[in-house]
Amino acid sequence: MKYLITGATGLIGNNTVRQLLAQGEQVRVLTRQKTPLVELDGLNVEICHGDIRDAASVQTAVRNVDCVIHAAAHVQVGWTQQKLHQQVNVEGTRNVAAAACGQKVRLVHISTINTLGLGSLANPANEETGQPGLVPCHYATSKADAEKVVQQFIDRGLDAVIVHPSFSLGPWDWKPSSGRMFLAVNRGTVVAPSGAYNVSDVRDVSAGIAAAAKLAPTGRRYILGGHNLSYLDAWRAFAQASGKVGPRFRLGPIARCVASVGTDLWTRYTGIEGGVNSASLGIGSQETCFSSQRAEKELGYRIRNLKETVTDAWNWFCEHGYVDHHRSHVGRAAASFLP
Structure with a gap:
């Protein structure tokens, strides 16, 4: 089969490109960048330049x-950049x-578990x-x-499937995306959010995406x-990758309220919204825990050991120079609490 992948320089997109190539599939990527892409260096992909906001370039890429x-x-x-979203x-x-429907091409739409709402640590949602x-x-x-x-x-007749990845870690996180939180934790912190979430390995996610493309019936989610974990337990596991202890306390409601007000005031007066704001702090206090049982049963989805995920993510960041200089990649904020 021949695939078009949008977002091929991002964490999930880049791992999916590599997953499909390893399976012997042909891959075309749609990218805005016209300069050489380190994310795709050495990969046997067809590069199509364009922007998903431009319908004509999307139509061309889908052919x-x-x-x-x-x-x-x-x-x-956060609460800014609504227009860009x-x-x-x-x-x-x-x-x-529209392009996929018009050209009768299957679509796998990558969404997020956060569109599904909340699920508790004690009773994960599906x-x-x-x-x-x-x-x-x-x-x-x-x-x-x-x-x-x-x-x-x-x-209207489109053959499409929707997948909902959770917060993903793993190699090939060039930007980085989810790795910002991971690197920030390994820089050192004594406090973690009070909520809970689901942490996945991006290689498992990309394998699930490839399986959904081949096996899933139209309209299936x-x-x-x-793994469903409290932020405290997850961040401790993250810290262990670099030999650190990790956070010792959960962020309480009073401290969260003070931080929310302070960061939002900073945004209002400077026009700059960091990764820590009332939205990310609020989400960090909630539980977004979910079960992958349907994907395991219907797609053969597999979940690897968390330690393997964390260790491999840490090693990749070390090998690619993010650890010694990660402050320039991470910035001042710890990163968001969404996948």
Whole structure:
């Protein structure tokens, strides 16, 4: 089969490219960058230049492929950049779905577990049982709107599947994305958010995406997750990769309230919103725990040991120079609490 992958320089997209190539598939990528891409260096891929916000370039990229894997998204957890989230996550998805539908090409739309709501550590949710109440930042709401767009095209005849990855760690996190949190924890912290979430290995997620492209019936949804953990336990596991102890305390409600007010005031007066703000702090106090049982049963999805995931992620960052100089990559904020 021949695949088009959007968002091929991101964590999930890049690992999916590598997963498909390892399976002997042909891969085309759609990218805005016209300079050599380190993320794709040495990979046997066809590069198509364009932007998912430009319908014409998307139509061109979709020609003569069998399946589109739509991984491109704008991810920023907070209360700013609403317009950009709308343009990329919603209208960009509309362009991709329209092209796939018009050319009768299968679509695997990569969403997020956060569109499914909340699931407790004691009782993880599945694709249908998530509870409402997740802090409605623009990223989460735009991804939910993007799913509605895909469903509208499914109703018109599009052959599409939606997958919901959780917070993913692993190699090939060039930007980095989820790795920002991982690196920040390994820099040292004594306090962790009070909530819980699901941590997956991006290699498991990319294998699940490839399986969904081949096996999933039209309209089916799959959670591609991993281990449900409190942030405290997860961050301690992250810290152990570099031989550190990790945080000792959970962030209490009073401290969270003070931090939320302070960071939002900073945004208001400077116009700059960091990764730590009232939205990310609020999400960090919630529980977003989910089960991947459907994907395990129907797609053969497998979840590897958390220690392997954390160790391999740490080794990749070390080998690629992110550890000695990661402050320049991470910035001042610890990163968001969304996948």
